[in-house]
Amino acid sequence: xxxxxxxxxxxxxxxxxxxxxxxxHDVSLLHRGRTGPDLFPEAEHILADxxxxxxxxxxxxxxxxxxxxxxLPSQVEALAGAVSTGxxxxxxxxxxxxxxxxxxxxxxxxxxxLADPGGPVPGAVTPETxxxxxxxxxxxxxxxxxxxxxxxxxxxxxxxxxxxxxFTYWVNRIARGGEVLAPGAPDDPIQVIDGRDMxxxxxxxxxxxxxxxxxxxSPPPPFTFGDMLEAITAEVAPPGTTLTWVDAxxxxxxxxxxxxxxxxxxxxxxxxxxxxxxxxxxxxxLTPRPLAQSIREIRASxxxxxxxxxxxxxxxxxxxxxxxxR
Numbered sequence: 009x010x011x012x013x014x015x016x017x018x019x020x021x022x023x024x025x026x027x028x029x030x031x032x033h034d035v036s037l038l039h040r041g042r043t044g045p046d047l048f049p050e051a052e053h054i055l056a057d058x059x060x061x062x063x064x065x066x067x068x069x070x071x072x073x074x075x076x077x078x079x080l081p082s083q084v085e086a087l088a089g090a091v092s093t094g095x096x097x098x099x100x101x102x103x104x105x106x107x108x109x110x111x112x113x114x115x116x117x118x119x120x121x122l123a124d125p126g127g128p129v130p131g132a133v134t135p136e137t138x139x140x141x142x143x144x145x146x147x148x149x150x151x152x153x154x155x156x157x158x159x160x161x162x163x164x165x166x167x168x169x170x171x172x173x174x175f176t177y178w179v180n181r182i183a184r185g186g187e188v189l190a191p192g193a194p195d196d197p198i199q200v201i202d203g204r205d206m207x208x209x210x211x212x213x214x215x216x217x218x219x220x221x222x223x224x225x226s227p228p229p230p231f232t233f234g235d236m237l238e239a240i241t242a243e244v245a246p247p248g249t250t251l252t253w254v255d256a257x258x259x260x261x262x263x264x265x266x267x268x269x270x271x272x273x274x275x276x277x278x279x280x281x282x283x284x285x286x287x288x289x290x291x292x293x294l295t296p297r298p299l300a301q302s303i304r305e306i307r308a309s310x311x312x313x314x315x316x317x318x319x320x321x322x323x324x325x326x327x328x329x330x331x332x333x334r
Contacts, residue, residue, distance in 0.1 A: 009215070010034045012070040012093065014058065015077035016051070017044035019169045020099060023207035024074055025051065031211050036070065038062075058083055062090035072097065072214045079133050081144040088152035095214055096153035100146055100161045102199075102223065102281045103139035111197070111229040111283035115161070115221045119143045146221075156219040160210060163225045163282055164271060166302055167203040173313040174270035175200060178240055179306050180314075185246040189324045189331075191264070191272040192256045194234025197282040198271060199225040202302045209294040222289040226296035229283040233271070236299070243303040254331045262327065267317040 016025040016037035025048055028035045036052040045053075056064040058077070073093040078084050084098070106118045120139040122130070129144065130137050149157050166175040182188055206224045237251055256275035266272045273279030286294065319327070 009071040010036070010069070011214070012036045012038060012065075012068075012073045012091065014038050014073065014075040014087065016074075017047050019171055020165055020203050020207070021076040022047070022169050023167065023203040024076065024210060027204070027207040027211045028074075031215070033211070036068075038064070058087065062086060065090045068092065071095070074210065074214070075099065075149075078145050079138070080131065080141055081129060081148040082131075084145050084148040085152065088148070093153070095156055095158065095217065095219065096149055097158040097160065097210060097214060098146060098149045099210075100142050100159050101139070102161050102163045102225065102284050103278075104143045104146065104161060105139070105281055107277050108280045108283060111280070112285045113283065114285050115223060115288060156217070158210070158213055158219045159221040160206065160224050161221065161284070162201050162206055162223075163199040163284065164201070165203045165206065166200045166306070168306065168309050170203070170306075170313055172270075173315040173318065176306055176313045177270045177315075177318050178237065179244060179303055182237070182240045182249060183244040183246070183307060184321075185249045187328055188237075188249065188251050189269070189319075189328055190233070190237055190251045190253045191259055191269040192233065192253070192275055194232060194237075194253055196233040196273055196275075196279055197229060197231065198233045198236050198273075198279075199227070199229070199231060199282045199284060200236070200299070200302075201226050202297055205294065205296045209289070209292075212293055218292060220288075220292075222292060222294070223284040223286045224289055224294060225282075225284045225286045227299070228286055236271075239299050240303050243300055244307050252328060252331070254327065258331060258334070259327070262330070264319070264327070267315075268319045268323075270318060 011028050011033050015021040017039050038054045040057050041055045054064050069092040071094045074097040076099045104119050106120050122140040146159050170176055201224045266274050
């Protein structure tokens with residue numbers, strides 16, 4: 009098949025590109041050339057910024073277009089007006105939901121809406137508009153590309169090349185050992201998906217022409233932040249490593265958040281979005297590798313992918329000392 013990937017050189021897109029090439033497909037990548045310009049010499053590279061013009065796609069046709077970088081419905085609309093494609097795949101997010109009422113919610117659960125649904129669509133993404141804007145992207149995708157559109161809703165994506173450094177932070181932090189600050193409550197829900205597993209599944213789905221909406225999440229609920237950190241500890245922690253759980257209110261009062269302590273939901277009710285039912289995707293062939301395997305492979309890659317917003321060792325020690333002295 010001829011596959012066009014919108015953004016295929018960074019993390020999720022990179023894994024999808026690798027999966028498509030490994031399956032023998034003819035791959036074109038539309039990207040700005042800022043990430044991995046030397047990657048995938050066997051693929052066609054179309055250098056363009058989707059926000060300033062897509063004339064580079066004029067007169068071209070693809071069997072499948074996979075979009076990993078649309079955050080605004082206007083981006084989906086512009087692509088629909090520029091590309092001639094058979095099937096369209098939109099990588100969305102479980103952030104599209106209104107706060108789920110119960111664990112195990114399915115793909116037909118109520119969706120989030122903008123605060124002013126009848127007002128102008130925001131032109132920028134914020135934490136408050138991210139989910140509702142993705143909802144509008146999904147609706148635009150189905151309206152413009154048809155019922156065969158494949159919509160993939162992952163939770164936190166993990167694996168090699170993760171520039172966000174979120175899951176990688178915990179692998180590398182626990183591998184250093186000592187007393188580890190664990191934020192919030194150990195029973196806070198969490199779900200992840202290895203980007204390589206999601207990528208190979210997406211390619212398998214388009215090879216079959218399968219459309220629909222699916223949760224790309226793992227494992228099925230209940231799975232908790234405590235379970236995740238214990239799984240990481242079992243794989244990479246040196247002897248003597250301990251987890252110290254620090255109350256959410258204590259951390260929030262001291263200015264910490266889900267950026268300084270990655271993947272932490274800050275005690276917000278939205279963390280219930282990490283209890284999605286993956287059974288539809290599993291029935292359609294999604295087979296996530298064991299979390300322990302992802303942990304080992306991330307650690308073996310020796311990739312840092314640290315980000316400036318995560319807490320420093322000195323700050324962690326300061327918070328732990330304050331927690332013990334309270």
